[in-house]
Amino acid sequence: MDMAIGKRESLTANDWTSAALDALARGGLGAVAVEPLAKSLGTTKGSFYWHFTDRNALIAAALERWEQRDTDRVIAAVDRTPDVATRLRKLLRLVFTAVVGDPGAGAGSVELALQATATHPLVAPTLARVTERRLAYLTSLFAELGLSQARARDRGLLAYAAFLGHAQLAHSTPDLVPAGRALSSHIDRLIETLTVVED
Amino acid sequence: MDMAIGKRESLTANDWTSAALDALARGGLGAVAVEPLAKSLGTTKGSFYWHFTDRNALIAAALERWEQRDTDRVIAAVDRTPDVATRLRKLLRLVFTAVVGDPGAGAGSVELALQATATHPLVAPTLARVTERRLAYLTSLFAELGLSQARARDRGLLAYAAFLGHAQLAHSTPDLVPAGRALSSHIDRLIETLTVVED
DNA sequence: CCATGTCCATACGCTACCGTATGGTCAATC
DNA sequence: GATTGACCATACGGTAGCGTATGGACATGG
Structure with a gap:
């Protein structure tokens, strides 16, 4: 029904975005790949394609988060x-x-x-x-x-x-x-x- | 037998290296890919793997040529x-x-x-x-x-x-x-x- | 004129990744 | 306690590139 809390084992879109940023920092945009990320998160593509429609959607989310943080940092600076x-x-x-x-x-x-x-x-x-x-x-x-x-x-x-x-x-x-x-x-x-x- | 001149249609290793440098400039290292390059040269992989053992060998050749030219340019400068x-x-x-x-x-x-x-x-x-x-x-x-x-x-x-x-x-x-x-x-x-x- | 070596085309199997389809699990709800 | 919806695993088909294998074509020297 609604956003059940359930077992804390389930991933969120944010978890994927974080992993994407990690991979981006470590291996560049090419490393932001669904299957490798799934492996590194201990899950499978099935999870990913439930949270995101696309690899591009993930990239967009990661970029958005990075840009937001950067903006914050500029403001803080x-x-x-x-x-x-x-x-x-x-x-x-x-x-x-x-x-x-x-x-x-x-x-x-x-x-x-x-x-x-x-x-x-x-x-x-x-x-x-x-x-x-x-x-x-x-x-x-x-x-x-x-x-x-x-x-x-x-x-x-x-x-x-x-x-x-x-x-x-x-x-x-x-x-x-x-x-x-x-x-x-x-x-x-x-x-x-x-x-x-x-x- | 020896390096027959033959028809001038046959490619040389240098042709491949040039094409590799072009691709490198245009699309980065990832664009230095055998099959796409073959297509752009109007030939096939068969040609490539006769002149080079490896994709890496092509990359090495391209880098060497670039470095040499750069050195020349520095000296000329x-x-x-x-x-x-x-x-x-x-x-x-x-x-x-x-x-x-x-x-x-x-x-x-x-x-x-x-x-x-x-x-x-x-x-x-x-x-x-x-x-x-x-x-x-x-x-x-x-x-x-x-x-x-x-x-x-x-x-x-x-x-x-x-x-x-x-x-x-x-x-x-x-x-x-x-x-x-x-x-x-x-x-x-x-x-x-x-x-x-x-x- | 045929034998040899140069140069290339085609076909094959392999890997890595994408995206889809489908079904399963399990918690929350009624 | 059956159902529903959130969340995920697995299996599938497709693309792109790598490298190998094999069999030409074709010019040249014998």
């Missing part, structure tokens, strides 16, 4: 440190450290999985929205820092490209990127360079 | 403009323009295809070598520009990450990246920022 320069530095240090510090399995690996499949019809619009949102935020910070609108946008783009590139490099050729203390000072210098504002 | 600053600016302008200007099907799309499959056992070492080679060159330029060794490496890394990130963005979200005249001035400002050297 807007912490009210009074000084803009400090706020910008804090933000950059945070994201760069997160994205190259982790073994790659952390937060940024969904990121990279999506970039690697950017042309996929479901991925493309999601990626576009998230990128624009982040870019807009970065731009606003640089503008507040004293750059003209056009220059702020350019600088935001540069900073974001540097971010993406570092994520990529940390994933594909981790040996070529500094670690530990060297990483920390690399990021310091990088921030220095990216936030220069000549009056 | 070392043009002897006397002034280091000018040389660096010329180089940056060239590569950034190439990688975001093209529709994405140009030179840099093999690039992106490889980055998207960076963990593949054949791709990873190739990518590592090429990346290190480029990074070393960039580092040397920044060093010659007056930066300390450590700072030169960091700056080289930043510049290369910015390059990769722009390539990625131009491919995944082309609408968010400037074009035409705006692109040109964006690159100017970007170079400005990346080549700042405070004494």
